[in-house]
Amino acid sequence: MDRLTLERRQVWIYLSTIIGGLLVGSTWPDITHLxxxxxxPALVLLLYTTFVQVPLLHLREAFRDRRFVAAILAGNFIALPLLSWTLLQWLPVDPVVRLGVLLVLLVPCTDWFITFSQLGAGNVPRAIAVTPLNLLLELLLLPVCLWLMLDTKLAAPLSFTEIWPALLVVIVPMIAAAVSERWFEAQPTREKLRDRLAWWPVPLLALVVFLIAGAQISAVRNALSLFPVVVPLFVAFLVLAALIAKGLARLMALPTDQGRTLAFSLGTRNSFVVLPFAFSLPDGWEVAAVVIVLQSLVELFGMVFYLWWIPRKLFR
Incomplete structure (x- = not known):
């Protein structure tokens, strides 16, 4: 099996591991603490193996095509936050659910959107070049967006005293990945190691969702009643994000392959980067993490639809 085949089948891998985690957590409740x-540590490894694929030290290359970058930035950091805030009005006034939805919808993906761009006949070099820009901006702008969209009471659980462990879980792998990138580029033969690390995000994410499902079995049960409300919202986000990409591509006069890449960028979210922040929330807020995992599953099934819709219909 090659890596592209593994990534193509990842939705079924994650679904299987979630079901396995729920079964283990239900059968042996005492194992949840473990x-x-x-x-x-699984999140740290996942983030490192993901960040090490991002050209963190080559941010300047993202600006070679200014029209494409302008479309990416306008879509991910202006249009989609406005869309997320609009969709939020259809949710029940539940601070935990609203926070979980915003955490995941406000951060553009920096990893598997490249894979889907490749599978969907997009422009992979442009996708790779823009990933460090998306990553840095989402980490800087996420607190600003949450402050604007949530009232003070809802934002209180995300104070620095509560989330500093989560910040370390994200920042330490990022720094390690940047150091590793410099080390890889020092000798061409070391690139083989980075290629091997590229195999790890899928199995590590499968491990993470398995642990989440097993550890948060009670939160999953509490969130079941929310699925009929949240799932349609995530589906609507996927459809509207693609249509926004179509409009921006026309406005910026982007080539077809770049328009497809833009659609995959707007449609995919960085769920596991915000998971540490969800897990740092106080007791009683566990449903936020369940909402984030649920969005990633909806998104993966949505990407199966995107792979047909984007190249064959929306960006022919």
Missing amino acids: FEKLLW
């Missing part, structure tokens, strides 16, 4: 302890 899963909670294992979750943090």
Whole structure:
């Protein structure tokens, strides 16, 4: 099996591991504490193997095509935050659910959107070049967007005293990835190691969702009643994000392959980057993490639809 085949089948891998985690957590409830302890190092490894594929030290290359970059920035950091805030009005006034939805919808993806761009006949070099810009901006702008969209009471659980462990879980792998990138580029033969690390995000994310499902079994049960409300919202986001990409591509006069890449960028979200922040929330806010995992599953099934819709219909 090659890596592209593995990534093409990842939705079924994650679904299987979630079901397995729910079964293990239901059968052996005492194991949830062990899963909670294992979750943090698993997240660190996942983020490192993901960030190490992002050209963090080549941010300047993202600006070679200014029209494409302008479309990416306008879509991910202006249009989609406005769309997320609009969709939020259809949710029940539940601070946990609203926070989980915003956490995941406000951050553009920096990893598997490249894979889907490749599978959907997009422009892969442009996708790779723009990833460090998306990553840096989402981390800088996420607190601003949350402050604007949530009232003070809802934003209180995200104070620095609460989330500093989550910040370390994200920042430390990012720094390690940047150091590794410099080390890889020092000798061409070391690139083979980075290619091997590129195999790890899918199995590590499968491990993470397995641990989440097993550790948060009670939160999953509490969130079941929310699925009929949240799932349609995530589906609507996917459809509207693609249509926004179509409009921006026309406005910026982007080539077809770049328009497809733009659609995959707007349609995919960085769910596991915000998971550490969801897990740092106080007791009683566990449903936020369940909402984030649910969005990633909806998104993956949505990407199967995108792979047909984007190249064959929307950007022919």
